[in-house]
Amino acid sequence: MAKITYIEHDGKEHTLDVADGMTLMEAAVKASVPGIDGDCGGACACATCMVFVPEEWWDKIPAKEDMEETMLEFAENAEANSRLSCQIKAAPAIDGMRVSMPKSQH
Amino acid sequence: MSDEIIIIGAGQAAAQAVQSLRAEGFEGPIRLFGDEAYAPYQRPPLSKKFLAGEIGYDRVELKAEDFYASSGVATHWSTRVTEIDRRQKHILTGDGQAFPYGKLLLATGSRVREINVPGFDLEGVHYLRNIDDVTSIQAHFKPGAKMVVVGGGYIGLEVAAVAVKRGIDVTVLETADRVMARVVDPIVSHFYERVHAEEGVKIETGVTVAGFEGKDKVEAVVSGEGGRYACDVVVVGIGILPNTELAAEAGLHVENGIAVDEFCRTSDPDICAAGDCTSHPNGIYGHKLRLESVHNAIEQGKTAAATLAGHEKPYNQVPWFWSDQYDLKLQIAGLSTGYTQAVVRGDPTTGRSFAVFYLKDGVLIAVDAINRAPEFMMAKMLTAKKAVLDPARIADESIGVKELAG
Incomplete structure (x- = not known):
């Protein structure tokens, strides 16, 4: 399990206990964290679950695969530290990770 | 007078509306009716990973189990709403109970188009819309089983792709001269026909289904062109129809779907509608649309919630869709x-x-x-x-x- 904190664009924080193997998108949608829609349910097809991951956590999560890379390259509001939260699974290594969300995504 | 918001239908639009109503600051009571035994879940995986058995119910369920209770929502699963009485401002359920509403959200979704040919009710003839449908289809997933898929649209082709990977002998019958004819150019249709052939699925176009034959259960599909396709199971995917009857019987304006404006308002100011069941304006295309998609359900769920909470959040986006096959x-x-x-x-x-x-x-x-x-x-x-x-x-x-x- 990992404790993950999601920070809305206006600074409001939501901390969730995410079970190992569950994606950060699923956990956020189930807990109704605003700002993460996850339209496609994790098929890496929509880029509506983008989060910004601080650099110190980059080596603790799997690298982007091609699909995620290209979706992000063209997503609105994307930055160098953007990830699709449907592609990040909870694991003990990311316990305590804090991610933030863009102003809007659809 | 009631200040309760009643939501009829428990799919993706309804789940989004509950979340958005609270986010928009609505603090009054919410009551949610769904005719299935399940809380709102995602439908797209049903013909993909869920059918393949790669994910279970916990991964398609949209919200955590305690979400509705903790959001102050009274839920009524397995309950069909049979009437909207706009004069009395209440709705009636199948057992005759009345529930007064202040405002109403119709998120009634859509249902499968049924095939009306002899043998339609034989055991082994299935549709795919609900979790229970998938469970029934999966019971036939035995290597060597013969499946006929009626309809070469998204659902039919996704089912074919999953089934052939499970060692099932799959034949797809399509009435038009190519698959996905309603939604894509022939270039794309022919591409999908090639890939399905490469993967071992037989696709026959220009074939109309005349009936299903079998003693106790389906044993063959008979075509209008004189063909006979032996099978153990049939999956019919020939489109869906919007659930507009409740709205029409209540005297709301219904066209291709329940007519709404860009704020998801129906012809009654106290009633909104969202999702598959609506006919709504789209400024990008300049005409009204009825869409069968998750994106539409989510975005209209947000818009309707805003309207019901007294805010304005017009809906005007480029529709989008996806399909996973192989x-x-x-x-x-x-x-x-x-x-x-x-x-x-x-x-x-x-x-x-x-x-x-x-x-x-x-x-x-x-x-x-x-x-x-x-x-x-x-x-x-x-x-x-x-x-x-x-x-x-x-x-x-x-x-x-x-x-x-x-």
């Missing part, structure tokens, strides 16, 4: 209906990655992207802008996707 990710941005030119980027005759750009008098209106995420993402943006594109540049792969708009 290693193909089809992403569709926009609606290609009425296109005057289809321009191909990449090679659809070999390999498994290309895109088709649909132009109407030079303006981009839609893109079908197969394993082409950049083209899809770019298309969503350019379609919203009504970009005029040069066909020669689209077809030239030495020009990057980002430079297509010139």
Whole structure:
């Protein structure tokens, strides 16, 4: 399990206990964290679950695969530290990770 | 007078509306009715990973179990609403109970179009819309079993793709002269026909189903053209119909779906509608649309919630859709209906990655992207802008996707 904190664009924080193997998108949608829609349910097809991951956590999560890379390259509001939260699974290594969300995504 | 908001229908739009009503600051009571035994869940995986058995109920269920209770929502699963009485401002359920409402949200969704031929009620003839449908179909997943899929649309082809991987002998029968004829250009249809053939699925086009034969259960599909297809199981996927009857019987304006404006308001100011069941305006295309998609359900769920909470959040976006079959990710941005030119980027005759750009008098209106995420993402943006594109540049792969708009 990992404790993950999601920070809305206006600074409001939501901390969730995410079970190992569950994606950060699923956990956020189930807990109704605003700002993460996850339209496609994790098929890496929509880029509506983008989060910004601080650099110190980059080596603790799997690298982007091609699909995620290209979706992000063209997503609105994307930055160098953007990830699709449907592609990040909870694991003990990311316990305590804090991610933030863009102003809007659809 | 009640200040309760009642939501009829418990799918994706309803789940989103509950979340958004609270986010919009509505603090009054909410009551949610669904005719299935389950809390709102995602339907798209039902014909994909869920059918394949790769994910279970916990992964399609939209919200945590305690979400509705903790959001102050009274839930009524397995309960069908049978009438809306707008004069009394209450709804009636099948057992005759009345529930007063202050405002109402219709999120009634859609249902499968049924096939009306002899033998339609034989055991082994299935549709795919609900979790329970999937469970019934999965019971036939035994290597060597013969499946006939009636209808070569998204659902039919997704089912075929999953079934053939399970060692099932699959034949798809399609009435039109090509698969997915309603939604894509022939270039895309023929590409999918090639891939399915490569994967071992037999597709027969121009075939009408005349009936199902069998003693106790289905044993064969008989075609109007004189063909007979022996089988153990049939999956029918010939489209869906919007659930508009409740609205129509209540005297609300119904056209191709329940008529709403860009704020999801029906012809009654106290009643909103959202999702598959609506006919709504779209400013990008300049006419009304009825869409069968998750994106539409989520966005209209948000808009309807805002309206019901006394705010304004107009809905006007480029529709988008996706379909997973084998290693193909089809992403569709926009609606290609009425296109005057289809321009191909990449090679659809070999390999498994290309895109088709649909132009109407030079303006981009839609893109079908197969394993082409950049083209899809770019298309969503350019379609919203009504970009005029040069066909020669689209077809030239030495020009990057980002430079297509010139």
